[in-house]
Amino acid sequence: MSRFFSERYKDLSPYTPGEQPFMKKYVKLNTNESPFPPSPLTVGYAAKAAESLNLYCDPDQRLLRRALSEKYGVGEKNVICGNGSDEILDLCVNAYCGKDKPAVFADVTYGFYRVFAQRSGVPYRTVPLDAELHIDPRDYADCGGTVIIANPNAPTGAALYPEQIEGIIRSNPDNVVIVDEAYVDFGAESCVPLTKLYGNLIVTGTFSKSRSLAGGRLGYGIGAEELIADLDALRCSINPYNVNAMTQAAGIGCLKDDGYYAENCKRIVRTRAVMTDGLRRLGFRVADSLGNFVFAAHKTVPGRTVYEKLKENGVLVRYFGTDRISEYNRITVGSDGQTEALIGALERIL
Ligand code: PMP
Numbered sequence: 001m002s003r004f005f006s007e008r009y010k011d012l013s014p015y016t017p018g019e020q021p022f023m024k025k026y027v028k029l030n031t032n033e034s035p036f037p038p039s040p041l042t043v044g045y046a047a048k049a050a051e052s053l054n055l056y057c058d059p060d061q062r063l064l065r066r067a068l069s070e071k072y073g074v075g076e077k078n079v080i081c082g083n084g085s086d087e088i089l090d091l092c093v094n095a096y097c098g099k100d101k102p103a104v105f106a107d108v109t110y111g112f113y114r115v116f117a118q119r120s121g122v123p124y125r126t127v128p129l130d131a132e133l134h135i136d137p138r139d140y141a142d143c144g145g146t147v148i149i150a151n152p153n154a155p156t157g158a159a160l161y162p163e164q165i166e167g168i169i170r171s172n173p174d175n176v177v178i179v180d181e182a183y184v185d186f187g188a189e190s191c192v193p194l195t196k197l198y199g200n201l202i203v204t205g206t207f208s209k210s211r212s213l214a215g216g217r218l219g220y221g222i223g224a225e226e227l228i229a230d231l232d233a234l235r236c237s238i239n240p241y242n243v244n245a246m247t248q249a250a251g252i253g254c255l256k257d258d259g260y261y262a263e264n265c266k267r268i269v270r271t272r273a274v275m276t277d278g279l280r281r282l283g284f285r286v287a288d289s290l291g292n293f294v295f296a297a298h299k300t301v302p303g304r305t306v307y308e309k310l311k312e313n314g315v316l317v318r319y320f321g322t323d324r325i326s327e328y329n330r331i332t333v334g335s336d337g338q339t340e341a342l343i344g345a346l347e348r349i350l
Pocket residue numbers: 083084085086087110150153154180182205206207208214217218219
């Protein structure tokens with residue numbers, strides 16, 4: 001870092017995204033992307049929008065917000081869209097954390113929460129998962145900070161029921177609770193209906209996983225009107241054109257083609273069961289996952305070795321190597337063919 005870099009970023013350690021290989025072709029199971037392309041209708045919407053790229057996109061994201069509000073049964077003023085749900089989560093941390101309001105999240109969860117807090121210069125507190133790597137909702141009762149819960153959690157794949165999250169919301173009337181539902185479409189139950197009952201809840205979601213749009217960068221937040229207005233004020237103080245025209249259009253295309261994406265989710269759920277069985281057969285401990293990934297530790301082979309050997313064999317998975325989870329790899333549920341390649345590579349390695 002240069003000597004000019006602001007003092008306030010001296011402790012910043014940026015998020016390390018999963019590898020995006022450049023030249024070599026891998027069976028890519030490391031960043032929880034969808035193995036299926038966006039539907040032709042989605043691509044058609046984006047292509048049509050490309051014809052008008054000489055003009056700025058809609059800073060109010062009106063058609064997209066309307067489509068999302070119809071899909072989720074909320075008002076248009078209850079929705080905001082972001083450049084990935086990462087942007088919405090970042091806005092939330094900026095809006096609702098401060099000197100006396102730390103961000104509160106699990107010790108094993110999505111790594112960006114810590115980075116958002118660090119970059120915003122707000123304190124954070126981590127809450128240990130229990131011995132089975134589950135969130136205990138009681139740990140978040142009246143917790144004195146802004147709660148962030150990934151549900152299902154990443155990288156473990158375990159989910160809470162909405163009733164359990166409702167308990168957290170009720171016991172934190174003076175704190176905002178953010179529920180990150182990046183992986184909810186693969187079997188967990190959404191907390192969006194609770195946003196109509198509680199003024200301190202924001203649910204975030206993404207088009208990157210179940211809707212095959214990771215490269216388009218589209219996420220959203222749903223919550224009470226006043227909360228969304230806060231986030232919008234921040235958004236428009238940074239970049240009112242945060243979701244580009246092609247992505248706004250692609251998002252509408254995705255929502256019009258819901259059946260295609262729902263069918264893909266079903267395929268992923270079926271493949272997840274096959275993959276889980278296959279890994280267990282090979283001696284892995286695999287937690288039941290409700291995400292499009294599984295979290296697996298081998299009984300005898302170290303996590304890092306599994307990662308390295310798989311990479312040598314052309315399969316990329318995600319190894320974090322951090323406290324408590326150094327024996328685990330997070331493996332995306334891909335297509336049936338990718339899963340066969342994974343299991344085949346592991347059979348050779350083991
Ligand atoms: N939340 C969780 C738990 C994630 O794993 C991810 C994807 N890395 C995101 C949010 C962000 O996804 P995106 O910015 O692509 O919407």
